[in-house]
Amino acid sequence: MFIPVIPIVCRIRGKCRQYLKVTWFPCSTPILIQSISTLSHTNLLKLEKKINSNTNLILDLKNPSILVIHKHILTLYKKNDYSSIANLFEWSLEKDFKFTDIRVYEICLESYLKSPQFKVNGKTRLEMISKYLLSLSLKPNLLIFNLLMKGFITLKDMDQVRYHYNLLGRYDLTPNTFIYTTLLNAFAKAKDSNNVEITFKNMLSKNIIPNEIILGILIDYYSKFDLTKMKETFELMEYYNITPNIQIYNSLIRGYGKTNNFEQVEFLFQFLKSKKFPINLLTYTSMIHAYGVQGYLEEMKLTFLEMKRNKIRCDLNLYTIILQSLSKFHQLQDMEDIYQQMISDKISPDLITYTVLIHGFGRQGMINKMELYYQDMMESDIMPTLPTYSALIQAYGLNGYIDKMEQQIEIMNENQVQLDSALLIIIFKSYIKVKNLKQLKNYYLWMIDSKLETIKLYHCIINGYGKLQRVDQMEWIFNEMIENGYQPNQIILDTMVKWFDKEGMYDKVDYYDNFRISDQLK
Numbered sequence: 088m089f090i091p092v093i094p095i096v097c098r099i100r101g102k103c104r105q106y107l108k109v110t111w112f113p114c115s116t117p118i119l120i121q122s123i124s125t126l127s128h129t130n131l132l133k134l135e136k137k138i139n140s141n142t143n144l145i146l147d148l149k150n151p152s153i154l155v156i157h158k159h160i161l162t163l164y165k166k167n168d169y170s171s172i173a174n175l176f177e178w179s180l181e182k183d184f185k186f187t188d189i190r191v192y193e194i195c196l197e198s199y200l201k202s203p204q205f206k207v208n209g210k211t212r213l214e215m216i217s218k219y220l221l222s223l224s225l226k227p228n229l230l231i232f233n234l235l236m237k238g239f240i241t242l243k244d245m246d247q248v249r250y251h252y253n254l255l256g257r258y259d260l261t262p263n264t265f266i267y268t269t270l271l272n273a274f275a276k277a278k279d280s281n282n283v284e285i286t287f288k289n290m291l292s293k294n295i296i297p298n299e300i301i302l303g304i305l306i307d308y309y310s311k312f313d314l315t316k317m318k319e320t321f322e323l324m325e326y327y328n329i330t331p332n333i334q335i336y337n338s339l340i341r342g343y344g345k346t347n348n349f350e351q352v353e354f355l356f357q358f359l360k361s362k363k364f365p366i367n368l369l370t371y372t373s374m375i376h377a378y379g380v381q382g383y384l385e386e387m388k389l390t391f392l393e394m395k396r397n398k399i400r401c402d403l404n405l406y407t408i409i410l411q412s413l414s415k416f417h418q419l420q421d422m423e424d425i426y427q428q429m430i431s432d433k434i435s436p437d438l439i440t441y442t443v444l445i446h447g448f449g450r451q452g453m454i455n456k457m458e459l460y461y462q463d464m465m466e467s468d469i470m471p472t473l474p475t476y477s478a479l480i481q482a483y484g485l486n487g488y489i490d491k492m493e494q495q496i497e498i499m500n501e502n503q504v505q506l507d508s509a510l511l512i513i514i515f516k517s518y519i520k521v522k523n524l525k526q527l528k529n530y531y532l533w534m535i536d537s538k539l540e541t542i543k544l545y546h547c548i549i550n551g552y553g554k555l556q557r558v559d560q561m562e563w564i565f566n567e568m569i570e571n572g573y574q575p576n577q578i579i580l581d582t583m584v585k586w587f588d589k590e591g592m593y594d595k596v597d598y599y600d601n602f603r604i605s606d607q608l609k
Contacts, residue, residue: 156184157191164194172198173205180219189225196220196234200241210242217251227258233265240273248273262293268301275308283308296327303335310342317342333364337373344377349386352377366397372405379412384421387412401432407440414447419456422447435467442475449482457482470502477510484517492517508541515544519551524560527551531564540571546579553586558595561586575602 156175163172176195179186186192199205199216217235220227232251239247252270255262262270267290274282287305290297302324309317321339324331336359343351356374359366371394378387391409394401406429413422426444429436436444441464449457461479464471471479476499483492496514499506506514511534518527531548534540545568552561565583568575575583580599587595 157186157188160191160194164198169198169201170203173202177204180216185223185225187225189228189231192220192223192225193228193230193234196231196238200234200238205238205241210239210244210247213238213242214247217247221254229255229260229263229266232258232260233269236266236269236273240269240276243277245273245277245279262290262295264295264298264301267295268298268304271301271304275304297323299324299329299332299335302327302329303332303338306335306342307338310338311345314342314346314348333359333367333370336364337369340370340373340377344373344380347381349377349381349383368394368399368402368405371399372408375405376408376412379408379415382412382416384412384416384418388421401429401434403429403434403437403440406434407437407443410440410443410447414443414450417447417451419448419451419453436464438464438469438472438475441469442471442478445475445482446478449478449486452482452486454482454486454488471504473504473507473510476504477513480510480517481513484513485520487521489517489521489523506537506539508539508544511539511544512547515547515551519554522555524555524557528560535567535571540568540573542573542576542579545573546576546582549579550582550586553582553589556590558586558590558592562595 156179160172160175163175172195176199178184179195196216205213213235220231220235232255235251236248239245239251248270252262252266255266267286270286271283271290274286283305287297287301290301302320305320306317309320317339321331321335324335336355340352340355343349343355352374356370359370364370371390374390375387375394378384378390387409391401406425409425410422413419413425422444426436429440441460444460445457445464448460457479461471464475476495479495480492480499483489483495492514496506511530514530515527518524518530527548534544545564548564549561549568552558552564561583565575565579568579580602583599584596587593587599
């Protein structure tokens with residue numbers, strides 16, 4: 088294909104002529120700048136205008152103009168074209184092309200973290216970018232460190248987060264509110280209570296006053312497990328004269344709901360209404376989740392209807408929360424009704440939603456209904472994961488459909504999904520229920536070979552053999568357990584005594600009764 092090359096001639100200070108070759112490809116394909124020399128300011132601006140009209144710039148420059156590239160990055164940034172900036176940034180790294188303004192690196196790094204390339208390239212590439220930025224003669228600032236820390240948080244690499252935080256002193260940088268916000272958010276996501284508290288205390292010792300965002304992170308974190316600290320942190324808002332926002336009240340509602348304090352939940356909800364707070368989907372989600380988890384299903388339904396009357400559209404997350412609550416308390420008809428509402432709202436179920444439905448109906452023995460949801464999931468090209476397979480295997484196994492259970496285990500193995508100890512317990516119980524001693528022993532041996540044994544698994548097998556009146560096998564498993572380094576707990580010894588007593592083997596009862604109170608029990 089013929090590609091015209093248009094030479095552009097410009098005069099530099101009236102002394103010489105320089106040539107810029109620009110190859111134009113058909114339609115909207117990228118521009119390739121083959122070479123560039125120093126241009127006059129007027130011609131440079133003309134070139135920049137032409138470059139800025141095309142967001143898919145590919146640069147292959149021997150001697151590029153910093154101003155052209157810098158200007159183009161700013162243009163792409165205004166257009167939120169993070170992918171193109173990421174490509175340009177990676178090109179500059181490979182060519183060791185150094186910008187003279189730290190703000191360009193801020194934009195490049197921020198755009199890279201928002202680009203698809205970041206998700207694909209992962210940890211190794213970000214570590215390389217970090218080393219490059221920290222080696223520059225330009226001193227990295229707090230924003231650069233903050234962005235790097237955020238990137239490693241996304242990759243769930245807390246070691247790198249701590250490493251970059253500890254580097255601040257080496258660059259004579261003092262952590263500011265943004266750094267502490269990032270750090271606290273990281274530790275909260277990692278459920279690292281110790282470092283959450285240490286970081287917050289360290290921040291206060293540096294006379295940095297916490298803002299609404301920081302206190303919101305702490306309140307949300309403590310709302311999940313420590314109501315006392317949640318209240319104490321909320322009181323700090325009054326101390327620092329900070330007005331709580333709707334997100335903070337949502338966290339408080341979730342916290343009180345988890346501890347069954349529905350009087351406080353109702354008080355907060357009515358308070359928000361009286362103060363005309365913009366009650367949003369998250370507020371209703373917090374209320375519905377609080378009611379649903381504790382089994383207050385009527386209150387949950389009424390709150391859901393109120394939300395609908397206020398014309399707040401339900402999202403997939405809320406529908407899934409409602410289905411989980413209904414499944415937990417075996418409200419299968421209500422589950423079907425909610426599912427139909429979700430479909431009528433044109434919200435497509437995801438893997439979690441389908442797994443909740445499969446588990447809910449399967450656990451109640453409604454195999455045909457369960458299989459319909461499973462078929463819908465497969466037709467939607469959603470691949471099952473371990474929780475989905477576990478729900479299917481539990482439904483088939485505990486309802487006596489052993490052939491279908493084994494078929495699912497085979498499919499699971501073909502898809503390279505590994506069994507875990509919780510699923511093994513389900514499989515053991517299923518074979519015990521149908522008195523299939525051969526498969527029970529086969530899976531026990533497989534468990535040992537795969538090094539998946541746990542004290543709970545040993546108890547399940549011991550109890551199973553006892554139920555099947557095979558106390559000889561029960562005792563064999565008990566001895567195997569001790570040989571493999573597991574000490575019997577109170578529950579296992581009670582189980583041994585129970586089944587030997589039922590068989591009238593009182594010498595064994597005395598033996599394990601003595602074992603139970605001996606120094607061997609740990």
